């Protein structure tokens with residue numbers, strides 16, 4: 033099976049959130065044209081095999097049609113510019129972070145197209161190689177591990193390992209993350225918190241390790257990436273989002289300290305287990321169409337209840353499953 037590949041280079045300004053980007057798309061064999069999804073970003077031009085390529089922007093269908101290409105082209109490069117969303121919690125957006133801010137992404141179901149031009153459809157699995165240049169200072173977290181950081185003057189360019197083939201990608205960047213890290217076999221599990229709150233990630237990380245072991249056993253497949261980051265985002269529209277290798281959480285569903293009520297700690301364990309279930313069912317295997325998201329969600333919900341029930345029998349989670357989830361489904 034041929035997957036598209038995106039080499040994505042972004043130059044991001046702080047604190048304005050303005051960015052320019054180039055995406056080099058590997059063409060899936062000899063094609064005359066390529067239609068990508070794009071919305072809310074501006075095209076600056078396209079080229080292939082060293083020659084400019086026509087680009088037709090259609091706002092109504094949120095597409096950019098590229099081509100025709102020179103016969104020898106195996107990739108096409110598209111330049112564009114965009115801006116971090118400061119008025120909502122979707123796409124590439126700004127959140128509070130302790131006393132400061134961070135920029136994060138929430139790209140499901142169809143917001144990847146507002147970050148960069150791409151085939152924004154779950155059946156179009158693709159690898160992403162990210163290179164991002166920012167002013168020195170903010171950290172950048174991506175789905176995959178950092179390969180290299182290069183300083184030039186007051187800027188840093190970071191290059192990350194290629195993602196496995198999967199459509200939406202995830203990136204969070206900001207100042208002053210604190211971390212709580214433990215190792216689970218070959219997987220480094222890290223909770224990233226606002227400044228000064230690293231130890232509040234301990235409960236989530238301990239539970240993440242337990243469920244990683246449980247699912248590897250249940251699915252018969254080890255967790256496929258080298259790291260799993262659990263990222264606390266203060267302003268977040270959902271409870272959490274299962275971005276592969278860099279799950280984002282609403283702060284209250286991730287961080288716990290000595291005064292966190294037992295019921296909320298239980299909820300954190302459940303949400304962590306649910307999102308990690310998706311690392312296999314949802315990410316490693318994905319439904320072809322967003323219309324089938326019910327399958328994704330219902331299976332992750334069921335399997336995470338089962339596992340957490342086995343880990344903490346005193347919570348009687350399967351009893352809760354019957355009253356909370358089954359009642360809602362009927």
Ligand SMILES: [Zn+2]
Nearest residue numbers: 306310329332
């Ligand atoms: Zn889910």
